[in-house]
Amino acid sequence: MTTIREDFREILRLVRPGSRVLDVGCGEGALLDLLTQEKQVDGRGLEISASGVAACMARGLSVVQGDADQDLDHFPDRSFDYAVLSQTLQATRNPRHVLDELLRIADRAIVSFPNFGHWRVRWSLLSRGRMPETKALPMPWWSTPNIHLCTLADFMALTEDLNLRIDASAAFAGQGAARPMNPVSAVENWRTETCLFMLSRNGAAPTQKLASGEPPPASGDLFDG
Amino acid sequence: MTALDLVTPAAPPNGGGTWRFPADEPLRLDSGAVLEGLEIGYQTYGQLNADKSNAVLICHALTGDQHVASPHPVTGKPGWWTRLIGPGKPLDPARHFVICSNVIGGCMGSTGPASTNPATGKPYGLTFPVITIGDMVRAQAMLVKALGVETLFSVIGGSMGGMQAQQWAVDYPERVFSVLVLASASRHSAQNIAFHEVGRQAIMADPDWRGGAYADQGVRPEKGLAVARMAAHITYLSEPALQRKFGRELKRDGLSWGFDADFQVESYLRHQGASFVDRFDANSYLYITRATDYFDIAAGHGGVLAKAFTAARDVRFCVLSFTSDWLYPTAESRHLVRALTAAGARAAFAEIESDKGHDAFLLDEPVMDAALAGFLSSAERDRGLT
Numbered sequence: 309m310t311t312i313r314e315d316f317r318e319i320l321r322l323v324r325p326g327s328r329v330l331d332v333g334c335g336e337g338a339l340l341d342l343l344t345q346e347k348q349v350d351g352r353g354l355e356i357s358a359s360g361v362a363a364c365m366a367r368g369l370s371v372v373q374g375d376a377d378q379d380l381d382h383f384p385d386r387s388f389d390y391a392v393l394s395q396t397l398q399a400t401r402n403p404r405h406v407l408d409e410l411l412r413i414a415d416r417a418i419v420s421f422p423n424f425g426h427w428r429v430r431w432s433l434l435s436r437g438r439m440p441e442t443k444a445l446p447m448p449w450w451s452t453p454n455i456h457l458c459t460l461a462d463f464m465a466l467t468e469d470l471n472l473r474i475d476a477s478a479a480f481a482g483q484g485a486a487r488p489m490n491p492v493s494a495v496e497n498w499r500t501e502t503c504l505f506m507l508s509r510n511g512a513a514p515t516q517k518l519a520s521g522e523p524p525p526a527s528g529d530l531f532d533g
Numbered sequence: 534m535t536a537l538d539l540v541t542p543a544a545p546p547n548g549g550g551t552w553r554f555p556a557d558e559p560l561r562l563d564s565g566a567v568l569e570g571l572e573i574g575y576q577t578y579g580q581l582n583a584d585k586s587n588a589v590l591i592c593h594a595l596t597g598d599q600h601v602a603s604p605h606p607v608t609g610k611p612g613w614w615t616r617l618i619g620p621g622k623p624l625d626p627a628r629h630f631v632i633c634s635n636v637i638g639g640c641m642g643s644t645g646p647a648s649t650n651p652a653t654g655k656p657y658g659l660t661f662p663v664i665t666i667g668d669m670v671r672a673q674a675m676l677v678k679a680l681g682v683e684t685l686f687s688v689i690g691g692s693m694g695g696m697q698a699q700q701w702a703v704d705y706p707e708r709v710f711s712v713l714v715l716a717s718a719s720r721h722s723a724q725n726i727a728f729h730e731v732g733r734q735a736i737m738a739d740p741d742w743r744g745g746a747y748a749d750q751g752v753r754p755e756k757g758l759a760v761a762r763m764a765a766h767i768t769y770l771s772e773p774a775l776q777r778k779f780g781r782e783l784k785r786d787g788l789s790w791g792f793d794a795d796f797q798v799e800s801y802l803r804h805q806g807a808s809f810v811d812r813f814d815a816n817s818y819l820y821i822t823r824a825t826d827y828f829d830i831a832a833g834h835g836g837v838l839a840k841a842f843t844a845a846r847d848v849r850f851c852v853l854s855f856t857s858d859w860l861y862p863t864a865e866s867r868h869l870v871r872a873l874t875a876a877g878a879r880a881a882f883a884e885i886e887s888d889k890g891h892d893a894f895l896l897d898e899p900v901m902d903a904a905l906a907g908f909l910s911s912a913e914r915d916r917g918l919t
Contacts, residue, residue, distance in 0.1 A: 352879070358883050358884055358886055358900060361881070361882070361883035361904070362883055362885075362900045362901075362903050362904040365851065365881050365903075365904040365908045365911075366904065366906070366908075367907065367911070368907065368908075368911020368912075368914065368915075369881070369911075370849070370879045370880060371881055371882075372870055372880055372882040373884055374870075374882075379874075382874045382875050383874055383875070384874075384875055384877060387877060
């Protein structure tokens with residue numbers, strides 16, 4: 309049996325069965341495949357590489373070659389229940405616009421990104437005086453696709469600016485399981501390596517976090533914003 | 534069974550041939566004209582299953598024909614898409630009922646300008662009505678129905694075939710389960726029209742064209758048609774593909790200091806032109822290029838392409854383009870895919886890396902093969918065919 313990535317496991321918990329999901333930057337379709345099999349979602353994907361799209365097609369997934377910066381504009385309003393953007397926000401040209409678009413297209417956005425406020429990142433910069441290279445951010449500055457890195461606090465400020473509500477949040481480190489995380493805590497901005505959020509627009513209908521009939525998650529409990 | 538039944542079967546026979554529709558089933562054209570006694574040349578491979586759910590329509594490109602998976606009767610060459618269709622291939626006659634018909638306006642058995650005009654007893658020539666991609670598809674829909682097929686599992690085409698596949702989704706969304714569009718566009722660009730105009734003018738400049746009435750006068754505008762083909766052939770290839778294949782290679786040692794075919798590429802193009810005239814009718818070339826020039830799906834839907842596909846939301850689309858295709862570049866496919874997305878249709882799209890130009894869709898491209906096979910097999914699962 310193949311192991312499921314911890315962030316996928318978390319997303320799997322968040323998504324309602326039978327819902328419509330757009331996976332932005334879906335790679336070879338591993339998450340969409342998982343969601344289709346486990347949650348019977350109607351899944352669509354956006355992927356930048358031709359080989360990724362071909363792999364998705366071979367899995368029977370409806371995936372379009374394109375990128376978050378240019379191709380979200382063409383999706384109709386509220387055409388999905390969830391739009392997933394996994395570890396990609398920091399690599400987009402215009403993260404603010406992308407986040408806004410995700411919540412135009414879908415009722416909920418599920419977004420994960422590396423926290424630039426993590427203590428290892430801060431320590432790396434402070435002690436070496438060089439652009440941080442950590443387990444979560446392994447590439448040198450001149451080859452990293454990450455052009456818009458942010459801290460947990462930065463992200464929270466953006467969600468406030470866009471008037472977004474945090475429906476769920478979790479923290480990850482390395483290959484470990486998710487743990488609950490209070491995103492407004494200054495301590496979390498030091499200790500969280502990678503964070504995952506489920507967001508909606510303030511004023512939208514209240515969240516149905518878990519599928520009806522499903523027990524609450526045993527681990528990786530979600531912080532209610 | 535009476536003798537009459539043998540002469541005129543109730544439905545087009547399996548395998549293929551030329552099917553003539555009864556006079557009370559005329560083809561109504563977009564121009565307003567009506568074609569009576571419509572004939573369609575076609576081929577089929579495999580058998581329609583009990584559910585009638587395994588039929589696939591292949592739409593051929595500009596100068597293609599119905600001999601998609603069996604040897605060509607004129608040239609003897611193997612079918613033009615045996616990469617896709619055959620035993621063990623994504624479309625297998627053991628599982629699928631594959632249909633391919635010659636487009637109307639063509640010259641391989643379907644009614645076209647070389648056919649006899651019943652009103653005059655002479656070949657139509659330029660009295661043949663101007664036809665559209667929509668007309669071609671309407672004629673295919675008549676044939677498909679006559680073959681006993683209500684819903685096609687898939688409609689597949691590249692280039693002009695891709696235009697027909699799109700038209701199927703627009704005009705008959707409830708009769709198609711999936712649509713594959715390869716190296717195509719939803720409208721002809723100014724450059725596309727321009728190249729076609731060069732080809733048409735070459736034909737019409739040939740003194741043997743005779744205002745289109747050459748068949749009557751026992752001549753053929755072979756030189757004009759060959760030049761049209763030579764010009765068009767360049768648009769099917771990419772610059773790197775031409776360079777790799779020919780470079781500046783000479784046919785023999787040294788230059789001729791004249792206008793013989795010194796260069797390999799000249800010789801190749803001349804051969805392409807000369808062999809084309811053996812199997813194609815010059816007036817058909819005029820009519821079919823015109824049909825593609827008139828093609829603009831959005832025009833019939835208030836200029837908004839997405840509106841054309843709103844009824845096709847349940848159709849599964851697969852759109853593929855090729856990086857070096859400058860005839861129908863990726864931007865055109867992307868335009869289509871964005872419209873499909875906006876219409877809420879289920880679309881898969883990939884731009885395949887290839888330096889082979891427009892013709893790549895017919896050639897050895899493993900990423901394309903994997904995408905096509907994957908798309909079709911998953912559609913088969915959804916359709917309950919596997």
